[in-house]
Amino acid sequence: MSADLSDLNAFLAVARAGGFRDGARAAGASASGLSDAVRRLEARLGVRLLHRTTRSVVPTEAGRRLLERLGPALGEVEAALDAVNSFRDRPAGTLRLNVPVSASRLVLPRLVPPFLAAYPEIRLEVIAEDGFVDVLAAGCDAGIRYDERLEADMIAVSIGPRVQRYATAASPDYLRRHGRPEHPRDLLHHACLRGRFASGAMTVWEFEREGEVVRVDPTGPLLVSVGGATDLAVEAAVAGTGIIILFEDWLRPHLDSRALEPVLEPWWQAFSGPFLYYPGRRLVPAPLRAFIDFIKDAAR
CATH class of the missing domain: 3.40.190.290 (D-Maltodextrin-Binding Protein; domain 2)
Incomplete structure (x- = not known):
C-alpha cells in the first residue's frame, strides 16, 4: 500500500497543529487543500485518521500510531533531500523559525534583510508567538528563546545583543x-x-x-x-x-x-540576550546552517 508524500505531509501538518486552518498556516497551504489531501489518504488507507468536530481536530488511535512513525520518517526524507544542497553553489529551501514577538521586533530586523540578500534562494518563514512551543512539533527548524526557556537537548547560538x-x-x-x-x-x-x-x-x-x-x-x-x-x-x-x-x-x-x-x-x-536554538539530534538543514553561519559572522 502506497501513499502520496504530499498527502502524508498534509496529515502531519493538520495533526500537529490540531486543526486545518492552523495546519494550513504552518504548511503554507490552503485549509481546503489539506482537507482534500487527508480525505485522499484516509480513502487510500481505508481507515479514519482524524476525528473532526466544529471545535477541534484530533487524531484517532490509527492516526496517533501513524503520527508517531511518520514524523521521524519524513524528517529523514527531508534530511536526505537536503543533503543534495551541499552540491549547489548556494543553499536553497525554506527556513522556518519560531520566535517571540520581542525578537521579531528587536533582533531579526537587523539580520533578515541582509541574510535574504546574501541567500536569494532561501525562503524564510517566521512564526512570532510568546507561548512556549516544541519547535519540531510546530514544524519549525529552529527558534529563538532566552536561556531560562531553552531545552536541555538543544544547541544554542547567541543571536542579537548579548x-x-x-x-x-x-x-x-x-x-x-x-x-x-x-x-x-x-x-x-x-x-x-x-x-x-x-x-x-x-x-x-x-x-x-x-x-x-x-x-x-x-x-x-x-x-x-x-x-x-x-x-x-x-x-x-x-x-x-x-x-x-x-x-x-x-x-x-x-x-x-x-x-x-x-x-x-x-x-x-x-x-x-537571546539564543537561536535547534535540535542537536538531527542533521542541520542547509538553510539553517547558512543562517547559523550568517549570525556568527554578524556577531564577529
Whole structure:
C-alpha cells in the first residue's frame, strides 16, 4: 500500500497543529487543500485518521500510531533531500523559525534583510508567538528563546545583543500628576500597565541594584497579552495612563524623543540576550546552517 508524500505531509501538518486552518498556516497551504489531501489518504488507507468536530481536530488511535512513525520518517526524507544542497553553489529551501514577538521586533530586523540578500534562494518563514512551543512539533527548524526557556537537548547560538535590560518608564504628564517613584515598592501606589502570557501567568516586575533584588506585583488600569498587544501598552504609557516596564530597546525611541521618561533607572535589571536554538539530534538543514553561519559572522 502506497501513499502520496504530499498527502502524508498534509496529515502531519493538520495533526500537529490540531486543526486545518492552523495546519494550513504552518504548511503554507490552503485549509481546503489539506482537507482534500487527508480525505485522499484516509480513502487510500481505508481507515479514519482524524476525528473532526466544529471545535477541534484530533487524531484517532490509527492516526496517533501513524503520527508517531511518520514524523521521524519524513524528517529523514527531508534530511536526505537536503543533503543534495551541499552540491549547489548556494543553499536553497525554506527556513522556518519560531520566535517571540520581542525578537521579531528587536533582533531579526537587523539580520533578515541582509541574510535574504546574501541567500536569494532561501525562503524564510517566521512564526512570532510568546507561548512556549516544541519547535519540531510546530514544524519549525529552529527558534529563538532566552536561556531560562531553552531545552536541555538543544544547541544554542547567541543571536542579537548579548546583554539587554528591562526599562521602566512613564510620560512626563503622568509623573507631573502622580509623582516619581523612588523605590520599586513605590510602584504599589502607582498605575502600572501589566502584561500576561498566553499561559495565564503575569509578567514579573523585578528590579536589581547592587546585589539587592526586589520583586513587586503592582496593579493598574490596563492588562495586555504579552507580545501581540504590547504596543497598546506602550501607547497607553505615552498617553499618560501609567507606568510601563519593557525591553529597553523597545522603549528607546520614546525615551529618546522624551515622550517617555526613565523611572527607577538605577534599578533596571540586566539579563543575557537571546539564543537561536535547534535540535542537536538531527542533521542541520542547509538553510539553517547558512543562517547559523550568517549570525556568527554578524556577531564577529
